[in-house]
Amino acid sequence: MVEFKDIHKKFGKNEVLSGINLKIQKGKTTAILGPNGSGKTTLIKILLGMNHANSGEILVNNTSIRNNWSYRKNMDYLPQIANFPGNIKVKEIIAMMKDLRQQTARDKELTAYFELKPYLNTNLSHLSGGYKQKVNLVLSLMFDSPFIILDEPTSGLDPLSLIKLKELLKKEQEQGKTILITSHIMSFVEEISDHISFILDGKVYFDGSIGELKSTTGKANFEYAIANLLKTNHA
Amino acid sequence: MLKILKYSFFDLVRSRWSYVYFLFYLLLSSVLLFLNNDLSKAIITLLNVVIILVPLIGTIFGVMYYYDSQEFTELLMAQPITRKSIFLGQFLGVATSLSLSVLLGLGIPFVLYGLFQSNVIFDFLILIVVAVFLSFIFSALAFNIALSNTNKIKGFGYAILVWLLLAVIYDGAFLMALMYFQEYPLDQFSLLATLFNPIDLSRILILLKLDISALLGYTGAIFSAFFGTVWGSFVSVGVLVLWVVFPLWRMLHTVNKKDF
Numbered sequence: 001m002v003e004f005k006d007i008h009k010k011f012g013k014n015e016v017l018s019g020i021n022l023k024i025q026k027g028k029t030t031a032i033l034g035p036n037g038s039g040k041t042t043l044i045k046i047l048l049g050m051n052h053a054n055s056g057e058i059l060v061n062n063t064s065i066r067n068n069w070s071y072r073k074n075m076d077y078l079p080q081i082a083n084f085p086g087n088i089k090v091k092e093i094i095a096m097m098k099d100l101r102q103q104t105a106r107d108k109e110l111t112a113y114f115e116l117k118p119y120l121n122t123n124l125s126h127l128s129g130g131y132k133q134k135v136n137l138v139l140s141l142m143f144d145s146p147f148i149i150l151d152e153p154t155s156g157l158d159p160l161s162l163i164k165l166k167e168l169l170k171k172e173q174e175q176g177k178t179i180l181i182t183s184h185i186m187s188f189v190e191e192i193s194d195h196i197s198f199i200l201d202g203k204v205y206f207d208g209s210i211g212e213l214k215s216t217t218g219k220a221n222f223e224y225a226i227a228n229l230l231k232t233n234h235a
Numbered sequence: 236m237l238k239i240l241k242y243s244f245f246d247l248v249r250s251r252w253s254y255v256y257f258l259f260y261l262l263l264s265s266v267l268l269f270l271n272n273d274l275s276k277a278i279i280t281l282l283n284v285v286i287i288l289v290p291l292i293g294t295i296f297g298v299m300y301y302y303d304s305q306e307f308t309e310l311l312m313a314q315p316i317t318r319k320s321i322f323l324g325q326f327l328g329v330a331t332s333l334s335l336s337v338l339l340g341l342g343i344p345f346v347l348y349g350l351f352q353s354n355v356i357f358d359f360l361i362l363i364v365v366a367v368f369l370s371f372i373f374s375a376l377a378f379n380i381a382l383s384n385t386n387k388i389k390g391f392g393y394a395i396l397v398w399l400l401l402a403v404i405y406d407g408a409f410l411m412a413l414m415y416f417q418e419y420p421l422d423q424f425s426l427l428a429t430l431f432n433p434i435d436l437s438r439i440l441i442l443l444k445l446d447i448s449a450l451l452g453y454t455g456a457i458f459s460a461f462f463g464t465v466w467g468s469f470v471s472v473g474v475l476v477l478w479v480v481f482p483l484w485r486m487l488h489t490v491n492k493k494d495f
Binding site: 011045048049050051052069070071072073075077079081082083084085086087088092096097099100101139140149 | 238239242243245246247249250303304305306307309310311312313314315316317492494495
């Protein structure tokens, strides 16, 4: 589905990614984990063409994404920070996205699901952080694309919305969608993902299932297993 | 691109700043017209305001808009559209909404006063054209500055600096040069120096059309000999167009290389 081949990225002198090799398997949910500043968001941005890698190649369905933008038709992306033009209403921004992508969208279903209906005529600058995140979720998930990228999807959500998000993602998984997540909420990651890729110091330190992670680290608890990974590799 | 333009235009037109900007011009030109009762004088006063204020608001607004919509721009970039269309759309949204504020703010009082029955309609049109050009030029410069500076404070600082340079310091340096080299023939130099600054160029364009170039003395005669001709108007409009095209070209070039 998606393959990262020896991705290097520097910002000035700061080398963020130093040779990432990773395969995202089709129909599975992969979580990219790592401490703050380990390059998770950078990696996603390179995949989406927002950042340019210094070297290396990314293949989406066996085609390189260099100088190509149409592959993004099959991708849904949820950015980490939800910040929208303030003087536009919720329904207008949804209309704008539909207008831009010209694809069938399930916006009605999702606005109802996330209880956004009473806010459709509200200006985006008047929404609270949690509601902005809900709008963000609707915008990114409404096109029903086979590949979903979620950068910190849980930020700002209340417990009820978090449960709704998990249920929605589970439905998506049943439909065979490929999902890529980054998150710092370990319980969320454990519940939702099949596959863990752990990035540290710009390299992939661990790549395997949750079960494999637990057996390699010798910890039965997922959170401790991750912490263990951090400790042993930093020592 | 047109879709991005449409939405950033709507966003901006509804913002409080657009209204304030529009109302300012509305008030200023109403006061000037209805208290002064002289269309030509009003145009000259407005010229002096427009030439300083339009560039200032253009740069500040452009920089502010860019920094404000950064996260949203990232979301747009994840969509199947090109970077070129995103940024061109946003730039045009800013530039057209600013131009519209000036156009309506100045236009409404003038039309109410009876612009169409007067013989200065052409002078007024030049004022508007100049204001639109300056809006486009300075928002393009602002986008360039903002794109090259991730640090917002620095971006704003440079934007103010560019405005100060072109609106104030350039003239000062120009005058100093004229004083210092007054024993030499400076006609060619002053013509060229005027062409290199869009604010000066705009000012000269209007002053000459208002037939007060006699006040400018010998240089004025040279200027009107050059700018007054068809060739001169052609060159000056051409230079203004270049002042839009070149920053835009650089903007698109930077956008394609930049990491967001």
